Amino acid sequence: xxxxxxxxxxLAAIGAITLTAQPLHAAKIRVVAxxxxxxxxxxxxxxxxVDVFSLATGIEDTHGVPMKPSFVPRMNRADLVVLAGFxxxxxxxxxxxxxxxxxxxxxxxxxxxxxxxxxxPMEVPKSTDHSEGDVHPYGNPxxxxxxxxAKTAAQNIYNALVATAPEYEADFTRNRDAYLARLxxxxxxxxxxxxxxxxxKFVSYHEHWCYFAARFGMDYVGTxxxxxxxxxTPRHVEDLINEIKADHIPIVVREPQxxxxxPALIAQQSGATLVKLPIMPGGVPGTDTYxxxxxxxxxxxxxxxxx
Amino acid sequence: xxxxxxxxxxxxxxxxxxxxxxxxxxQLKQQLRQMQDNFEKIENEQHRQIESLTKKLDELxxxxxxMAASAPPATVTTNQFxxxxxxxxxxxxxxxxxxxxxxxxxxGLVGETVFGYRSKGSDETGGDRPGGFDVWQRSIExxxxxxxxxxxxxxxxxxxxxxxxxxxxxxxxEEAALQxxxxxxxxxxxVGRFFGEFGRLAYIHDHELPFVNRPLAxxxxxxxxxxxxxxxxxxxxxxxxxxxxxxxxxxxxxADSPNPDNPxxxxxxxxxxxxxxxSSYWDLTPDWQLExxxxxxxNPREEDRGGVLVQPDSSTLTxxxxxxxxxxxxxxxxxxxxxxxxxxxxxxxxxxxDNRYLVDPDGNLNPANPAPxxxxxxxxxxxxxxxLYSYVNYKWSRQWSAGFLFDWLxxxxxxxxxxxxxxxxxxFALSHWNQLRLEYTHTNHNAMSGLKSDDxxxxxxxxxxxxxxHGWQQR
Numbered sequence: 001x002x003x004x005x006x007x008x009x010x011l012a013a014i015g016a017i018t019l020t021a022q023p024l025h026a027a028k029i030r031v032v033a034x035x036x037x038x039x040x041x042x043x044x045x046x047x048x049x050v051d052v053f054s055l056a057t058g059i060e061d062t063h064g065v066p067m068k069p070s071f072v073p074r075m076n077r078a079d080l081v082v083l084a085g086f087x088x089x090x091x092x093x094x095x096x097x098x099x100x101x102x103x104x105x106x107x108x109x110x111x112x113x114x115x116x117x118x119x120x121p122m123e124v125p126k127s128t129d130h131s132e133g134d135v136h137p138y139g140n141p142x143x144x145x146x147x148x149x150a151k152t153a154a155q156n157i158y159n160a161l162v163a164t165a166p167e168y169e170a171d172f173t174r175n176r177d178a179y180l181a182r183l184x185x186x187x188x189x190x191x192x193x194x195x196x197x198x199x200x201k202f203v204s205y206h207e208h209w210c211y212f213a214a215r216f217g218m219d220y221v222g223t224x225x226x227x228x229x230x231x232x233t234p235r236h237v238e239d240l241i242n243e244i245k246a247d248h249i250p251i252v253v254r255e256p257q258x259x260x261x262x263p264a265l266i267a268q269q270s271g272a273t274l275v276k277l278p279i280m281p282g283g284v285p286g287t288d289t290y291x292x293x294x295x296x297x298x299x300x301x302x303x304x305x306x307x
Numbered sequence: 308x309x310x311x312x313x314x315x316x317x318x319x320x321x322x323x324x325x326x327x328x329x330x331x332x333x334q335l336k337q338q339l340r341q342m343q344d345n346f347e348k349i350e351n352e353q354h355r356q357i358e359s360l361t362k363k364l365d366e367l368x369x370x371x372x373x374m375a376a377s378a379p380p381a382t383v384t385t386n387q388f389x390x391x392x393x394x395x396x397x398x399x400x401x402x403x404x405x406x407x408x409x410x411x412x413x414x415g416l417v418g419e420t421v422f423g424y425r426s427k428g429s430d431e432t433g434g435d436r437p438g439g440f441d442v443w444q445r446s447i448e449x450x451x452x453x454x455x456x457x458x459x460x461x462x463x464x465x466x467x468x469x470x471x472x473x474x475x476x477x478x479x480x481e482e483a484a485l486q487x488x489x490x491x492x493x494x495x496x497x498v499g500r501f502f503g504e505f506g507r508l509a510y511i512h513d514h515e516l517p518f519v520n521r522p523l524a525x526x527x528x529x530x531x532x533x534x535x536x537x538x539x540x541x542x543x544x545x546x547x548x549x550x551x552x553x554x555x556x557x558x559x560x561x562a563d564s565p566n567p568d569n570p571x572x573x574x575x576x577x578x579x580x581x582x583x584x585x586s587s588y589w590d591l592t593p594d595w596q597l598e599x600x601x602x603x604x605x606n607p608r609e610e611d612r613g614g615v616l617v618q619p620d621s622s623t624l625t626x627x628x629x630x631x632x633x634x635x636x637x638x639x640x641x642x643x644x645x646x647x648x649x650x651x652x653x654x655x656x657x658x659x660x661d662n663r664y665l666v667d668p669d670g671n672l673n674p675a676n677p678a679p680x681x682x683x684x685x686x687x688x689x690x691x692x693x694x695l696y697s698y699v700n701y702k703w704s705r706q707w708s709a710g711f712l713f714d715w716l717x718x719x720x721x722x723x724x725x726x727x728x729x730x731x732x733x734x735f736a737l738s739h740w741n742q743l744r745l746e747y748t749h750t751n752h753n754a755m756s757g758l759k760s761d762d763x764x765x766x767x768x769x770x771x772x773x774x775x776x777h778g779w780q781q782r
Contacts, residue, residue, distance in 0.1 A: 069549040069588035
């Protein structure tokens, strides 16, 4: 009886190990991207060789993607996790990584693809203190709103894919070059289109837009949030309305994941135009890809300025 | 005559043709001359332009050389360069310094103060807090965590709180454990002192609960927090659906410092204990979620507690074995778009206790007897009891949320002795790290408990400084 039990336990252990054993990567490279823009870039570069799952659908706050247990099995089997970095995903990714029990994608491992590598951050705080709200110690993480910096992210993804599956290098290279050529053409188009945005002042709900403003020559004046992650006080709202009036700031940007009430009030009382802008693909209808998202942003702002 | 005429005509024709050829040659010669003239003119013009451009280029080159030769700009550039070099070297030197704190773990501190008012004193409620107005520094909790090596991380939670009886500060190690990070086969091992995975809220620290006080059923059946000294193994089942299996063994199960605000009997399971949990999760829609689990605890050597429970009729119960099973679920609305501003949760946990006792009808085992001991009339019996808590919590802005907690339980030694309580609460979060919660609790004891029903109001103020991670268990 005892011998039978030992045999059964041994068989169960072998079965468990067999079930849990994972190949380095199956027919396709399994990629989990934290945000939809990174998922799109990975699909563009990886082509048919990647199976990409995005934790965000596009309508979430980049810092507030829900930690769903249904993400865990996908992360457990992933060959790569592609993230924005600069602590953008601090609210959900560390816990998901721990729960995934996947040593391939832990921080520092080849499967941990931090797309911020090579990007010079803006708005690096002088001190990491919560008196400044939910600051990002490494700088503003919303660099994907600058299409030129998105090229660096694409290159980081390309490097990771080549390192994971060198046998597909030629395909990845062809895909990357084709996509970057398309992106370059769009960047030239956006820069031409965005000529009226030069010097235009604007405010937004959260500090998403410093990289975009620098690229297209806009003047990013401030935020509706009192500090990152801290709701505005009535006094802050009043001060902001007065500032918008005094400086003739024409645009108030609302990101769709924030409530409309306060931005609409500010726009109404100051006479500025309220513009709803996505912060990643899928944030508003018709922006399923990164290029479509940037198209939407540039056109929306130009339309608002021309009003 | 005809011949002469024809000859004359031919000669005339030939003369006319010769004259026409002479004209064409002249025309061609003239065209050639004109082209040569034009070419010379263009050539001269091009030469003039080349000379002019060369002259301009020379002038500009000379100007640049003159500018380059002028001292001030070159000096400024050099100064700037030197200044920049100094700065870079300074930063570089700073980086080369050896800092004693380089490998320090991340550190966070949680503070929690509870202001309370209870309508009855502790002698009437069974709680350890006095009646009337009360201020209680429930905890100052120091959290430290860091990687131990490439294979494990370590963490500790040191808790300082006011002793419920004397009010003096006491310090205790709530958790101090090593957790593997790279075991094969989706396994994770935790060793040391930690909160064992049983049920839904037993392994959550007080300040992370969605209400002020720990549910009564958890106090009654496992003594509050599910602390244990031992080992726990977790397995993520390698299938596309989320299924987590946990099993553990420890030398006890339950908190070392039970929450004295609650009227439960705070009965941690002493002695060798085994526990396990199976949990799963379903995305009902992108915004609605359901998470459910079943848990079990077996404490086969409860006599290690050494406690003989004297009953009102003078008989005694000596606890021999404890078995506890639980089922729990959390149904929640977490909208993808604005979950920082809106959410809803309904959580429920039902516990079923089965305690085995040695019953001594004549109470001869009562330690107060001059010579306690077995006298042959003892027999083994068991007491089954139930307990549950259920709560809802609705968040309507980043700062405000409110909810309702319902408690009901039977005494683990006497299931006829029932207690119930209800607690509406409202939470105001100034920020993610600073929140206030107001809660009213009405507790009903039945007559056989000898305790009286009471009303209480609590104001909890909790804050966090330093590192604070969003752990998987606190999701």
